[in-house]
Each structure stands twice: as structure tokens, then as C-alpha cells.
Amino acid sequence: MVKYESVGHVALQEHWPDRHARWTATRARGRENDRPKKGKAEGTARTLQALMSLTLKCRVCKGLVSKSKAVQAANKRNDNTFKPGDGCGSSTCSSNFVNTKKQYLTNQANMRDAIAKGERILIKWPKRPNDKHFHTLQK
Numbered sequence: 001m002v003k004y005e006s007v008g009h010v011a012l013q014e015h016w017p018d019r020h021a022r023w024t025a026t027r028a029r030g031r032e033n034d035r036p037k038k039g040k041a042e043g044t045a046r047t048l049q050a051l052m053s054l055t056l057k058c059r060v061c062k063g064l065v066s067k068s069k070a071v072q073a074a075n076k077r078n079d080n081t082f083k084p085g086d087g088c089g090s091s092t093c094s095s096n097f098v099n100t101k102k103q104y105l106t107n108q109a110n111m112r113d114a115i116a117k118g119e120r121i122l123i124k125w126p127k128r129p130n131d132k133h134f135h136t137l138q139k
């Protein structure tokens with residue numbers, strides 16, 4: 001067995017014996033128990049659902065775009081800006097259009113219905129992908 005040693009570890013042992021004891025106990029417990037559990041409360045589920053339901057209107061083709069997809073596309077570039085066509089699945093905007101036209105139109109129809117039913121929320125494009133606040137649009 002390899003004994004884990006580091007400068008920090010030695011410093012803990014020498015200067016803060018109580019913290020070293022806590023550190024050792026935490027390590028011995030294993031890591032899985034220390035990780036936060038997946039949120040299962042009703043409020044958490046509702047918030048996550050609302051977050052995933054945010055919908056944008058593509059600036060290029062006016063198609064409906066899931067905000068999470070747009071953020072994903074923007075984050076791939078890692079420049080913290082939205083570019084026209086981000087997250088859009090239409091043949092105009094997507095460089096690797098794999099869906100059939102029928103699939104795309106079905107998805108668009110589903111999103112439109114969900115907006116009409118209030119299950120999706122149409123919002124204005126945030127300035128930056130990591131903006132947490134949003135402004136809703138009138139239907």
C-alpha cells in the first residue's frame with residue numbers, strides 16, 4: 001500500500017493535529033458518502049423542469065430553440081457569447097443536420113404546443129450563456 005504524503009498533509013499533521021484527524025476520518029469514510037445527494041424534493045424537480053423548459057427563438061430561422069441546447073452550443077466555443085444559430089436544429093442553422101425534416105418539424109410543433117400549454121416558457125435571448133436571469137416574451 002502506498003501511503004499518501006503531501007506538503008499539505010505533513011503540515012496538517014504537524015500544526016493542526018485535530019484537523020489531521022478529521023481529514024483522516026473523512027478519507028477513511030470514502031468519498032461517495034460525502035457527495036451531495038441528487039435533489040429529489042418537489043421544489044427542486046419543479047425548478048429543474050422550469051430551467052429545461054426555457055425556450056428561445058432562433059435569430060436566423062425563427063425556429064424554436066431550447067435554451068439549454070443554445071447554452072451547450074455556446075459553451076463549446078468557450079467564449080461566453082451566443083452566436084446566431086446556437087442550439088438550433090434546423091437545416092439552415094445546424095452544421096450537422098442529422099434529423100429528417102419531419103423530425104425537426106415534429107419537435108417544433110411539440111415545442112409550440114408546450115408553449116401554448118404553458119409547459120415551456122418563451123424568453124428573450126440572454127446577453128451571455130451564463131446569465132441566470134431571463135425575461136419572458138409575450139406569446
Ligand SMILES: [Zn+2]
Pocket residue numbers: 058059060061062063085088089090092093
Ligand atoms: Zn435557426
